[in-house]
Amino acid sequence: MIKTTVQEAINQQIVREMFSSNLYLSMSAYFHSINLPGFANWMHVQAQEETTHAIKFFDYLLARGGIVTLGVIDAPELSWESPLAAFEAAYEHEQKVTSWINEIADLAFAEKDHPTNVLIQWFINEQVEEESNASDIVARMRLAGHDRSSMFFLDNELKQRKFVPPATGATT
């Protein structure tokens, strides 16, 4: 049986992952509204990934005999002052998610909850990729600056991103 402290942390993280999904959907709509369909696609795929993160925690909690109590998901922002500002906000958000994941790792360690420790290793690795993906795009946007052809090129590249459903196991 999972400890209440860990159960609460995972329930909170499910809501945060769903917030992340909504945030990226909102960013996708924003990019769509300013005629950057590739950026919009990238964010759309990212939103789907975030949902799978929430489901992964959800499935895990049930597999451990825990109780799922879903809280309120805050509304995301609706627009940003520039495409760069939106991606900078995404990168900042991922850094925040990493700190939440690390807090769960610390808690699992303190509670000697080895299964949660195994699960959270997956998320720790995932966050390395999440931060790297967002920061790479921020760096390329800064390089592009106001050069429309560079932004057009980047937009075309981001159009290629496709959602790949992850393995379904709670700890895979």
Ligand code: FEO
């Ligand atoms: Fe689920 Fe982007 O972290």
